[in-house]
Amino acid sequence: MRALGDVVDRLAAKFPALPREHIEDVVQQEHSLLDKGRVRAFVPVLVEHAARERLSR
Template identity: 40%
Template sequence: MIDLKEQAIIEQLAQRLASKFAEVPPTTVEDVVRAQYARFDGRPVRDFVPLFVERRASSELSGRA
């Protein structure tokens, strides 16, 4: 089950990355963030998931910019 607080953090993260990577279409940013977030499904320790998602998504989007 997805924690609503974690989901809100991921949504804010997607918005922040969309602003940072304005040359990348927002839907692409959302897709990248969702794909990175999905990599952590079922992992028991959730504390650092948003940080890991942000780092991986930012790295992937840097290659597209």
């Protein structure tokens, strides 16, 4: 999904000290939690928000 690739790119720019693979894993984990919902339009935004929160810790 192109939108998730964009999310990874933005988070990698925001957290340059973290390995890209780690950011990709967090984004994938967050996506898997939200992927089963009925409303899919905002999934990338929600994934980015949740991943940013986890990476900020």
